[in-house]
Amino acid sequence: xxxxxxxxxxxxYPSGLRALNNVNLDIESGEIFALLGPNGAGKTTLISxxxxxxxxxxxxxxxxxxxxxSDYRAARSLIGLVPQELHTDAFExxxxxxxxxxxxxxxxxxxxHIEKVLRDLSLWDKKDSQIVTLSGGMxxxxxxxxxxxxxxxxxxxxxxxxxxxVELRKGMWDVVRELRASGVTIILTTHxxxxxxxxxxxxxxxxxxxxxxTEHKAALMQKLGKKQLTLHLQKPLDAIPAQLDAHHLExxxxxxxxxxxxxxxxxxTGITALMNDLNAAGIRFKDLNTxxxxxxxxxxxxxxxxx
Amino acid sequence: xxxxxxxxxxxxxxxRTWRTLLQSIVSPVISTSLYFVVFxxxxxxxxxxxxxxxxxxxxxxxxxxxxxLTQSIANASFxxxxxxxxxTIYEILSAPISPLEIVIGYVGAAATKSIILGLIILATAGxxxxxxxxxxxxxxxxxxxxxxxxxxFGFIIGVWADNFEKLxxxxxxxxTPLTFLGGSFYSINMLPPVxxxxxxxxxxxxxxxxxxxxxxxxxDVPVGVSFGMTLLFLALCLIAVLWxxxxxxxxxx
Ligand SMILES: Nc1ncnc2c1ncn2[C@@H]1O[C@H](COP(=O)(O)OP(=O)(O)OP(=O)(O)O)[C@@H](O)[C@H]1O
Ligand SMILES: [Mg+2]
Numbered sequence: 001x002x003x004x005x006x007x008x009x010x011x012x013y014p015s016g017l018r019a020l021n022n023v024n025l026d027i028e029s030g031e032i033f034a035l036l037g038p039n040g041a042g043k044t045t046l047i048s049x050x051x052x053x054x055x056x057x058x059x060x061x062x063x064x065x066x067x068x069x070s071d072y073r074a075a076r077s078l079i080g081l082v083p084q085e086l087h088t089d090a091f092e093x094x095x096x097x098x099x100x101x102x103x104x105x106x107x108x109x110x111x112x113h114i115e116k117v118l119r120d121l122s123l124w125d126k127k128d129s130q131i132v133t134l135s136g137g138m139x140x141x142x143x144x145x146x147x148x149x150x151x152x153x154x155x156x157x158x159x160x161x162x163x164x165x166v167e168l169r170k171g172m173w174d175v176v177r178e179l180r181a182s183g184v185t186i187i188l189t190t191h192x193x194x195x196x197x198x199x200x201x202x203x204x205x206x207x208x209x210x211x212x213x214t215e216h217k218a219a220l221m222q223k224l225g226k227k228q229l230t231l232h233l234q235k236p237l238d239a240i241p242a243q244l245d246a247h248h249l250e251x252x253x254x255x256x257x258x259x260x261x262x263x264x265x266x267x268x269t270g271i272t273a274l275m276n277d278l279n280a281a282g283i284r285f286k287d288l289n290t291x292x293x294x295x296x297x298x299x300x301x302x303x304x305x306x307x
Numbered sequence: 308x309x310x311x312x313x314x315x316x317x318x319x320x321x322x323r324t325w326r327t328l329l330q331s332i333v334s335p336v337i338s339t340s341l342y343f344v345v346f347x348x349x350x351x352x353x354x355x356x357x358x359x360x361x362x363x364x365x366x367x368x369x370x371x372x373x374x375x376l377t378q379s380i381a382n383a384s385f386x387x388x389x390x391x392x393x394x395t396i397y398e399i400l401s402a403p404i405s406p407l408e409i410v411i412g413y414v415g416a417a418a419t420k421s422i423i424l425g426l427i428i429l430a431t432a433g434x435x436x437x438x439x440x441x442x443x444x445x446x447x448x449x450x451x452x453x454x455x456x457x458x459x460f461g462f463i464i465g466v467w468a469d470n471f472e473k474l475x476x477x478x479x480x481x482x483t484p485l486t487f488l489g490g491s492f493y494s495i496n497m498l499p500p501v502x503x504x505x506x507x508x509x510x511x512x513x514x515x516x517x518x519x520x521x522x523x524x525x526x527d528v529p530v531g532v533s534f535g536m537t538l539l540f541l542a543l544c545l546i547a548v549l550w551x552x553x554x555x556x557x558x559x560x
Contacts, residue, residue: 013560051401054560073309076403087394091326092319103315104402146398 001065002026003078003154003185004050009059011045011209019045021209023059027154032176032186034200034217036193036299042209043189044084047156051081064153077105080152082143084159084189088131094118095127098145105150117148120175122168137164144172148179155179157188161195173199193299205302213302227292229260229271231278231285241281247274258283312404316412317419320386324420331420332427335374339428342370343435346492357494358525363436368519369491370432375425375450376457376486376511380478383417383461388468391558400559406552410462417458418451425450439523445530446521452537453514459544466557485511495527510540 004027011020019042027033035043048054050061052072061068063075089097098114118124121141126134131142140163147155157176161169176199180186190196196203197217204214213220236255247270250259262269278285324331347363357365390396399409432438440446468474489511495503506512507528517533520526526533551558 048560051397052559053397053400055555073403073405076401079401081397081401083394083397085394087397089393089395092322096319096322100315100319101398103311103318104398104404106309106311106403108311 003029003064005062007060010057012057019209023211029185030183031201032180032199034196034203035189037206041206044158047158078153080147080155082147082157082160086139088139090132091130093128094142098149101146102149107150117145121145154185159189227262227290229290231258232287234284234286243281244277309404309408313408313412317416320416335424335428336431339370339431360523366492367432368522369515371425371428372515372518373486373491374428375421375453378421378424379454379457380461382420383414383458384465384474386413386417387462387465388474410548414458414462418454421454441524442521449518449521456541463547466551485509490515490527
């Protein structure tokens with residue numbers, strides 16, 4: 001049974017803007033799901049509805065088998081949310097605000113757990129600081145600590161690493177991996193595609209309020225991935241011989257590399273034909289390598305095709 | 308019932324109170340003292356007695372009510388408006404808490420603070436005039452009921468307001484005038500008959516009258532009526548709050 005089940009979900013804001021259009025999505029227990037999409041695609045809106053911050057216009061959402069309306073208590077107590085915007089108190093201490101969150105979610109006091117969360121997020125030495133005195137990246141980590149304070153089964157991270165420096169970002173991903181290892185389901189949005197590529201098990205792409213694709217990351221990259229075959233030539237070429245035109249080759253590195261782009265989705269990749277033609281043209285090479293396009297390239301091409 | 312959540316909200320709100328304790332207490336104490344100096348000295352020298360009690364003693368319940376109403380509204384409206392304003396409301400909305408629990412937390416804290424202030428004003432008044440409380444039980448009853456009712460009312464204002472002006476406008480344009488015209492500083496028997504009738508449409512009259520009765524058994528309207536009207540207003544506020552949560556009005560996007 002999926003831990004989150006979204007059926008025919010639509011959202012029309014009072015302004016008349018249709019932010020989500022008939023979204024259907026199942027999130028499996030224990031996976032890391034990355035939601036990608038350009039600005040204004042509807043990612044935050046989707047998360048807000050699941051978490052009870054926004055109302056929905058149509059459709060239904062079940063969390064852990066509980067309807068988010070009729071059984072909101074059970075549904076929400078499973079969820080930890082780190083929203084996109086930095087919304088924090090000002091004069092409370094880090095310790096107080098994180099403890100507050102735990103109480104709000106109906107959990108009895110557990111200083112040992114709060115301490116662990118703060119240590120994991122490198123916030124322990126700031127525990128008695130007022131939140132106003134923290135930097136932006138620290139505030140974001142405070143929000144993550146608040147979400148983890150009540151030991152959620154599902155964690156929503158809406159652009160968690162925006163404004164966090166590289167080193168701490170790595171630290172945060174370690175925390176996320178550890179959470180996943182302990183069985184927490186994680187749904188994250190990010191504009192850093194390398195993050196999704198590194199972290200996610202599955203990827204969903206949303207554009208203009210429609211979920212245009214959900215796919216296992218590996219499958220996605222294979223299915224949509226373009227591969228490039230680079231041939232390092234023995235003798236540099238000035239131009240590509242006309243008899244090779246059909247292969248749409250590119251000449252790179254001052255004529256020393258010949259690059260062939262092919263689609264792994266195709267029945268045939270055309271590599272054999274290329275080899276034969278190269279041989280016929282008397283072009284010899286000393287080495288070759290292939291490379292696959294990144295998720296980012298896939299993503300950009302997808303969104304552009306849709307929009 | 309999510310008791311931990313109620314406690315968390317209540318504690319959070321009260322810690323805001325303790326942080327600003329000095330200004331929360333100093334200003335009402337000073338203004339109460341000023342009222343005594345101005346009203347007590349200036350008017351008291353002309354009106355020496357109302358229905359058998361000295362003018363100074365007469366106005367004590369009204370003064371407390373005045374602070375109780377304004378403070379309850381201000382505390383509760385700010386308490387819920389502020390998280391909306393800075394965005395921290397997201398956490399309240401996403402937590403497994405029922406509307407009733409949210410209201411108990413916020414309104415409970417706001418009412419607690421204004422009750423404390425009411426008692427401080429009472430003590431301050433004791434420094435200026437002799438006090439006698441004929442019905443302590445009823446006195447506390449009216450104090451608590453009024454604080455809760457007007458904290459609920461303030462909560463509604465805080466939800467409705469989407470800017471700071473709106474937060475101020477109802478207390479300023481409606482509540483303060485009604486309080487001043489509600490018999491805080493005079494007995495409505497002193498008004499011309501037409502105005503006596505008109506005044507009966509002012510809900511504050513019932514609160515002040517009942518509260519004053521618990522001190523000195525002087526009342527403009529029977530105490531039962533006062534009590535009934537207080538409960539009625541409480542019920543109206545409760546219904547409004549439940550409706551707000553049912554519809555998500557101005558809380559959810
Ligand atoms: N409260 C609101 N009222 C009206 N329209 C809104 C509101 N919030 C968001 N929108 C609109 O809904 C659409 C989706 O917004 P949303 O915040 O969900 O996008 P997003 O995918 O999270 O974008 P980003 O990557 O910039 O965070 C946008 O067109 C936005 O302008
Ligand atoms: Mg967003």
